[in-house]
Amino acid sequence: xxxxxxxxxxxxxxxxxxxxxxxxxxxxxxxxxxxxxxxxxxxxxxxxxxxxxxxxxxxxxxxxxxxxxxxxxxxxxxxxxxxxxxxxxxxxxxxxxxxxxxxxxxxxxxxxxxxxxxxxxxxxxxxxxxxxxxxxxxxxxxxxxxxxxxxxxxxxxxxxxxxxxxxxxxxxxxxxxxxxxxxxxxxxxxxxxxxxxxxxxxxxxxxxxxxxxxxxxxxxxxxxxxxxxxxxxxxxxxxxxxxxxxxxxxxxxxxxxxxxxxxxxxxxxxxxxxxxxxxxxxxxxxxxxxxxxxxxxxxxxxxxxxxxxxxxxxxxxxxxxxxxxxxxxxxxxxxxxxxxxxxxxxxxxxxxxxxxxxxxxxxxxxxxxxxxxxxxxxxxxx
Amino acid sequence: xxxxxxxxxxxxxxxxxxxxxxxxxxxxxxxxxxxxxxxxxxxxxxxxxxxxxxxxxxxxxxxxxxxxxxxxxxxxxxxxxxxxxxxxxxxxxxxxxxxxxxxxxxxxxxxxxxxxxxxxxxxxxxxxxxxxxxxxxxxxxxxxxxxxxxxxxxxxxxxxxxxxxxxxxxxxxxxxxxxxxxxxxxxxxxxxxxxxxxxxxxxxxxxxxxxxxxxxxxxxxxxxxxxxxxxxxxxxxxxxxxxxxxxxxxxxxxxxxxxxxxxxxxxxxxxxxxxxxxxxxxxxxxxxxxxxx
Numbered sequence: 001x002x003x004x005x006x007x008x009x010x011x012x013x014x015x016x017x018x019x020x021x022x023x024x025x026x027x028x029x030x031x032x033x034x035x036x037x038x039x040x041x042x043x044x045x046x047x048x049x050x051x052x053x054x055x056x057x058x059x060x061x062x063x064x065x066x067x068x069x070x071x072x073x074x075x076x077x078x079x080x081x082x083x084x085x086x087x088x089x090x091x092x093x094x095x096x097x098x099x100x101x102x103x104x105x106x107x108x109x110x111x112x113x114x115x116x117x118x119x120x121x122x123x124x125x126x127x128x129x130x131x132x133x134x135x136x137x138x139x140x141x142x143x144x145x146x147x148x149x150x151x152x153x154x155x156x157x158x159x160x161x162x163x164x165x166x167x168x169x170x171x172x173x174x175x176x177x178x179x180x181x182x183x184x185x186x187x188x189x190x191x192x193x194x195x196x197x198x199x200x201x202x203x204x205x206x207x208x209x210x211x212x213x214x215x216x217x218x219x220x221x222x223x224x225x226x227x228x229x230x231x232x233x234x235x236x237x238x239x240x241x242x243x244x245x246x247x248x249x250x251x252x253x254x255x256x257x258x259x260x261x262x263x264x265x266x267x268x269x270x271x272x273x274x275x276x277x278x279x280x281x282x283x284x285x286x287x288x289x290x291x292x293x294x295x296x297x298x299x300x301x302x303x304x305x306x307x308x309x310x311x312x313x314x315x316x317x318x319x320x321x322x323x324x325x326x327x328x329x330x331x332x333x334x335x336x337x338x339x340x341x342x343x344x345x346x347x348x349x350x351x352x353x354x355x356x357x358x359x360x361x362x363x364x365x366x367x368x369x370x371x372x373x374x375x376x377x378x379x380x381x382x
Numbered sequence: 383x384x385x386x387x388x389x390x391x392x393x394x395x396x397x398x399x400x401x402x403x404x405x406x407x408x409x410x411x412x413x414x415x416x417x418x419x420x421x422x423x424x425x426x427x428x429x430x431x432x433x434x435x436x437x438x439x440x441x442x443x444x445x446x447x448x449x450x451x452x453x454x455x456x457x458x459x460x461x462x463x464x465x466x467x468x469x470x471x472x473x474x475x476x477x478x479x480x481x482x483x484x485x486x487x488x489x490x491x492x493x494x495x496x497x498x499x500x501x502x503x504x505x506x507x508x509x510x511x512x513x514x515x516x517x518x519x520x521x522x523x524x525x526x527x528x529x530x531x532x533x534x535x536x537x538x539x540x541x542x543x544x545x546x547x548x549x550x551x552x553x554x555x556x557x558x559x560x561x562x563x564x565x566x567x568x569x570x571x572x573x574x575x576x577x578x579x580x581x582x583x584x585x586x587x588x589x590x591x592x593x594x595x596x597x598x599x600x601x602x603x604x605x606x607x608x609x610x611x612x613x614x615x616x617x618x619x620x621x622x623x624x625x626x627x628x629x630x631x632x633x634x635x636x637x638x639x640x641x642x643x644x645x646x647x648x649x650x651x652x653x654x655x656x657x658x659x660x661x662x663x664x665x666x667x668x669x670x671x672x673x674x675x
Binding site: 034035036038039042169196197198199201202203204205206207208210211213214226227228230231234235238239240255258259260261262263 | 383386387390391393394493497498499500501502504505510512514519521524590593594595596598600601603604635636639640643644645647648
């Protein structure tokens, strides 16, 4: 009796395992799940997994299910390289999502490029990431595309004449945001009264804000992530500064309304995604996310969610041979033409040029939505 | 702008000084460089946050809860780490290395239970009224924070100078062996010092969290670096040195932002520290290194 049971269990187990091995597409995700950047990596993971549930729930890719292997890269360059190598060489994934920070992407994406594995960033917005090579993709819209639009709309609506600038100067994301703001300000011929900086992990911004206030600008241009940006808003309002803030992508998060509750009014941001965007795909995403995680999604979750769908679209058009190297190349060839309308609206890829001017990786083409905060929510500005 | 920046520097300096006081106290008395002091600072902020959010306590009570929690943590730290190492006469570096482990453990525990994301005190509980005094604008909260930081420093200084306890503690810092011969309960005082140092660290953590609206698991790290700098500047183990050093660093930071440029903040602050140390290697109030018999 017992022997028979074991035998049956073994057979079932064996069938199940071989079945799994045959019918699964392995995709890796290297995201920051611990450490300071976990606040961005965690929603990314949730966005990817939510989309995966949709895709596998409705039959997967031509009958095959996608298996997502998530590894923690801790928001560190060295860790991102280690995790990339593990996913590529040990787990033999078809492609990779990640890493969370642009800083890490600069270090780890060349690993994927060198062995011809697609790496798909959902949150890397700094310049130059996709110049690394033609296996580097991202659906995160670069700040170079968004910030000029935000500035133009904000300048038009508020009638500002001169601005002060405040940015984090030890982070590639906020620094590159600053560079883009600087260029856009020059193009729009808006003078800068003073440029101030802060460092990652700073908590007291009053000296900079006091100096900015004394320089008498019409608005403050802010390139920061929420972790520093929200306290900056609160401390500015405490110091009696009621000026508009014009922020980068990092300030487009509903977390602004938790961390800067009741001090968040008059913040202008541009983004392909808005929690207030009434498009059907976005409403569906927000409802599904709230149901699954009992939390409001942010832009990181939205872009990760869309990224997984974009890859699924490409996979549906790819004939997988079962030979890993060949399949990795086929997926790469299928991705550039993929289009998708998701939580962040209509999406397609655009090829960028590398440092030597040769065609390289792919950036996102999307329209920016400009929003202003009022009463702890974003209001879309037409 | 000048008056406002002076106020900014005083409120920041109060927190730095409070943090450095605990740090230097534990060095002076226990002869341990406590690298978990930054984590205690962080723990204080989280304890107060939990007291406000979960227990709905008023702010002042939350500060007391934070000091209680970090005080207990200081007691455990001494009981589990410092005391066993003392009785085994472990070499100098052992307790310092152990505190690195304690810091990582505490940070991970907090990250695991509260999450890696930034948190803040609910705005409803913070007094937001802005007072305008001439050219200076200051929130009621900031005033209270400055007052509290100075009150705590005052109590500590008075205690160390005037009370029997303080005299015993100073004797202990001078020479544990001599103090023991004079009938001081050395072990007991080591424990109390560890508790007081920890609760000062915790108190400074709450104050900065209230002042800046940012609570996160790694908030102790930059503070620890500043604390080390302040204590070295003031003279290792010297109370007045920690106080003045805290304000020196705060003024250097704030004024380099105001008059030189925020990009140069750390370069100016730590550069001027370096210059002071070149002129006085033992720190502002330190004694030249001498062998203790």
